[in-house]
Amino acid sequence: MNAHLRKFIFNDLQTIEGYIDPPDALVFLSLLQAQTNNALEGGIAEIGVFYGRSYFLFRKISDDSDKVLAIDLFDIGQTEDGVPTQYGRFVDNGRRLGLPVEEDLIIKGDSTRLRADEIVSKIGRTRFFSIDGGHMLHHIAADSTLATETLADHGVIAFDDTFNPAWPEVTVGVSDFLRERKDTFSTFCMTKYKTYVCRREFHEFYLDAIAKAPDLLAFEHVETEFLGSKVARLHNPMNRRMVYELMMRSGMGAFSERVYR
Numbered sequence: 442m443n444a445h446l447r448k449f450i451f452n453d454l455q456t457i458e459g460y461i462d463p464p465d466a467l468v469f470l471s472l473l474q475a476q477t478n479n480a481l482e483g484g485i486a487e488i489g490v491f492y493g494r495s496y497f498l499f500r501k502i503s504d505d506s507d508k509v510l511a512i513d514l515f516d517i518g519q520t521e522d523g524v525p526t527q528y529g530r531f532v533d534n535g536r537r538l539g540l541p542v543e544e545d546l547i548i549k550g551d552s553t554r555l556r557a558d559e560i561v562s563k564i565g566r567t568r569f570f571s572i573d574g575g576h577m578l579h580h581i582a583a584d585s586t587l588a589t590e591t592l593a594d595h596g597v598i599a600f601d602d603t604f605n606p607a608w609p610e611v612t613v614g615v616s617d618f619l620r621e622r623k624d625t626f627s628t629f630c631m632t633k634y635k636t637y638v639c640r641r642e643f644h645e646f647y648l649d650a651i652a653k654a655p656d657l658l659a660f661e662h663v664e665t666e667f668l669g670s671k672v673a674r675l676h677n678p679m680n681r682r683m684v685y686e687l688m689m690r691s692g693m694g695a696f697s698e699r700v701y702r
């Protein structure tokens with residue numbers, strides 16, 4: 442197992458307000474390491490950074506040659522002068538974690554107006570693309586098209602908030618994406634919050650990577666099918682989630698990693 446990276450996921454990352462929880466952080470880690478171990482190179486991109494919880498995970502996992510691109514409106518929060526506070530807090534988080542934000546790899550703006558070449562010119566074709574920006578149908582349609590157009594042959598797209606009743610249009614958007622591209626893309630993994638897809642030629646490779654990842658052994662691997670593809674659904678039982686939450690709330694966060702071994 443990756444002791445120092447697990448420590449980062451279970452301790453440092455939890456100090457950043459945000460939405461990726463340890464199970465998906467461990468999936469990100471496992472997929473990126475499977476790519477690295479097989480010389481599957483490329484940039485890493487994220488739409489929807491918020492205060493950087495997944496961005497700093499990408500930065501921590503990747504090495505100096507990896508380029509991590511962050512795309513966000515950065516318009517959340519306000520000072521008394523009406524200036525948004527989101528970007529400043531994001532930069533401060535990077536400084537505190539010893540992972541300073543690379544400002545030339547930040548795009549401030551609406552992702553639905555971006556072109557693929559603006560991304561590829563900064564980081565090359567992408568090996569991992571996280572979509573967690575706008576959660577309405579037109580956002581998912583635009584962001585998934587953008588991700589597809591930048592993706593390396595072996596690239597993975599991670600869609601956040603799939604099957605979350607709070608954001609029903611995400612589910613519709615991801616289903617549209619998969620049905621429109623059923624000959625080229627397939628789902629290989631699902632968690633409580635995210636759906637992971639890749640090109641069909643790499644489906645077996647990523648299924649195998651998930652099955653063998655040492656950091657995912659704690660989860661129940663349930664084989665399921667989604668729109669014609671075999672999928673590993675990583676089930677995280679309720680009792681473990683409750684123990685984890687109790688530890689976090691009672692100041693025992695430093696030991697929470699053990700719950701996921």
Ligand SMILES: C[S@@+](CC[C@H](N)C(=O)[O-])C[C@H]1O[C@@H](n2cnc3c(N)ncnc32)[C@H](O)[C@@H]1O
Binds near residue numbers: 491512515516
């Ligand atoms: C749920 S948060 C992302 C959480 C983040 N991935 C994390 O790990 O904590 C959604 C983010 O998407 C951004 N966003 C919403 N609509 C967007 C758009 N059209 N273009 C770019 N970013 C957008 C918001 O500013 C917000 O920071």
